[in-house]
Every structure is written in C-alpha cells, then in structure tokens.
Amino acid sequence: MSAIGFVGLGIMGEAMCANIIKKCGEDVYVYDVDPAKITKLESVGGKGVGSIEELAEKSSTIVIMVPNSSHVRDVIGKVEKGVKPGTVVIDMSTISPKVSAALAAKLQERGVTMLDAPVVKSKPAAIAGELGIYVGGDKNTYEKVKPILQYMGKNIIYMGKNGAGLVMKLCHNMLVGGIQNGVNEMLVLAEKAGLKFEDAVTAISYGGGQCFYLDAKNKTLAKGDFTPAFLFEHMHKDMVLARDLARELGVSLQGLKAINSVYKKGMKKHLDREDFSASIKVVREMASARK
Numbered sequence: 001m002s003a004i005g006f007v008g009l010g011i012m013g014e015a016m017c018a019n020i021i022k023k024c025g026e027d028v029y030v031y032d033v034d035p036a037k038i039t040k041l042e043s044v045g046g047k048g049v050g051s052i053e054e055l056a057e058k059s060s061t062i063v064i065m066v067p068n069s070s071h072v073r074d075v076i077g078k079v080e081k082g083v084k085p086g087t088v089v090i091d092m093s094t095i096s097p098k099v100s101a102a103l104a105a106k107l108q109e110r111g112v113t114m115l116d117a118p119v120v121k122s123k124p125a126a127i128a129g130e131l132g133i134y135v136g137g138d139k140n141t142y143e144k145v146k147p148i149l150q151y152m153g154k155n156i157i158y159m160g161k162n163g164a165g166l167v168m169k170l171c172h173n174m175l176v177g178g179i180q181n182g183v184n185e186m187l188v189l190a191e192k193a194g195l196k197f198e199d200a201v202t203a204i205s206y207g208g209g210q211c212f213y214l215d216a217k218n219k220t221l222a223k224g225d226f227t228p229a230f231l232f233e234h235m236h237k238d239m240v241l242a243r244d245l246a247r248e249l250g251v252s253l254q255g256l257k258a259i260n261s262v263y264k265k266g267m268k269k270h271l272d273r274e275d276f277s278a279s280i281k282v283v284r285e286m287a288s289a290r291k
Contacts, residue, residue, distance in 0.1 A: 005059030056082035085111030136165035
C-alpha cells in the first residue's frame with residue numbers, strides 16, 4: 001500500500017495516526033499546524049513533513065482528521081498542489097455531507113478518489129484502535145484501503161455513495177445527543193427529588209434506561225470532571241450539521257431542536273473546550289430557570 005500521509009493530530013487524530021504507524025509497516029508522513037504534535041508522532045516512528053503539499057507528494061493514501069468543513073477545504077486545496085493521480089484521500093473528519101461530496105467530485109477530476117470515513121466513539125477507543133467507522137464513496141476503493149481503516153477501528157461499515165458515511169455519522173451523533181439529554185434531565189430530576197446520584201445510576205442500570213452513555217460517563221459526571229475526550233464544540237458542530245441536514249431534507253425533528261438549544265447555550269457559556277458531557281451544566285441551569 002506504500003506510503004501513508006496523516007493530516008491532523010488532535011485529540012482523536014494523534015491516537016489514530018499512532019496506530020497506523022505501529023501496525024502498517026510502511027512509511028507514515030505526519031503533519032499538523034502544531035509542530036509539537038508532529039514531534040510527538042515522530043517519537044513513535046512517524047516521519048514529519050513541513051507542509052501538506054509535501055505530504056501529498058510523498059503519500060499514495062492520505063488520511064485527514066481535522067475539525068470542520070472549512071479545515072477540510074483548506075487541506076484539500078493544499079493536497080491538490082502535490083497529489084498524484086491514483087492517490088486515495090480518506091477524510092475521517094465530521095463535516096457537511098454536501099461539502100464532502102463536492103470535494104470528492106473535484107478531486108476525481110484529477111484522478112484522485114476520496115472517501116468520507118467519519119468515526120464514532122471517543123479518545124479511549126481511538127487509543128485502543130477500536131473506533132467505529134462509517135464509509136461513503138467508491139466501494140472498490142473502500143475495499144482497497146480497508147486494511148488501513150482496520151488499523152484504527154474494528155467496526156467498519158460501508159454506507160454507500162460519497163457523503164453517505166457522514167449522513168450516518170450525523171444520525172448517530174444526533175441519537176447520542178438525545179440519549180445524553182435524556183440522561184442529563186433524569187439526573188437533574190433525581191437530584192431535585194433528593195435521590196443520591198450513585199443510587200440513581202445503579203437503579204437505571206437495572207431497567208430499560210440502561211445505556212452506554214451513562215455507563216461510560218457516570219463516574220466523571222459524579223466528580224464534575226469534564227476533561228475532554230470529545231470536545232463540546234465538536235458536538236455542537238455536529239448537532240448544527242444534523243439540523244442543517246434535516247432542513248435540507250424537509251424533516252422537522254423536535255428533539256434535535258432541543259439538543260441544539262442546549263449546545264447553543266453551552267457555547268455561549270464558553271464550554272467549547274470541555275468534554276461534551278458538560279452539557280449537564282446547561283441542563284441544570286435551564287431546569288432551575290423554569291417556573
């Protein structure tokens with residue numbers, strides 16, 4: 001599969017790239033706007049480069065993991081300057097499906113195939129190489145690069161044409177947001193009624209309300225520890241993208257509107273760099289404000 005390039009070494013990208021370096025047996029060129037992050041990946045065997053253009057020149061497969069649509073557009077613009085026909089671009093960022101499909105079409109004109117392959121789960125799964133990955137784009141190309149995806153994830157599903165992986169990611173995160181909001185409101189109501197936090201969590205685990213989110217987050221929620229595993233601002237971005245997708249499709253989803261309201265308020269409260277579980281702060285405040 002020859003050389004692989006990886007752009008974007010943030011909370012998720014660093015661990016994802018490290019797994020490729022450790023498992024692939026090929027040269028892995030790494031780039032981030034923060035030189036310290038490049039140095040960190042060099043310490044585990046990555047080959048740092050000075051620009052995205054240089055990375056594109058040296059790589060036959062390019063993986064992108066950056067925060068939003070604007071960042072992906074910028075990266076693709078630079079990739080185009082150095083990329084060779086036959087290269088595969090795997091964008092694992094969570095961006096607008098419409099934007100992703102347009103970028104894929106643009107790259108196809110240069111003989112470059114782009115897949116969208118957003119991930120689910122957070123930092124611990126990224127470190128363990130156990131991410132879920134949803135793929136959109138040419139199926140033959142997907143089969144060709146699947147071994148690279150398997151360095152980072154263990155549950156990988158092909159969803160269809162370009163943009164389909166991203167649509168599924170937005171559907172997934174919309175559901176996570178709804179579950180999270182339900183958990184938050186349950187905890188607030190239990191607290192207001194005088195129940196112990198630990199007892200409420202245990203009681204939920206006995207019934208149909210048991211869920212991965214509460215199982216995974218109850219200890220940090222109890223401590224008020226919002227050290228980021230998945231940034232609040234990224235979940236806010238995903239909820240806005242889900243809202244925009246629903247509007248494009250003419251679908252009115254009241255639960256999605258409620259989730260967006262929580263995240264909008266949280267951004268105004270400067271929760272952007274905290275873990276997305278900090279949404280409980282907003283729900284508590286909103287609950288206290290109601291009469």
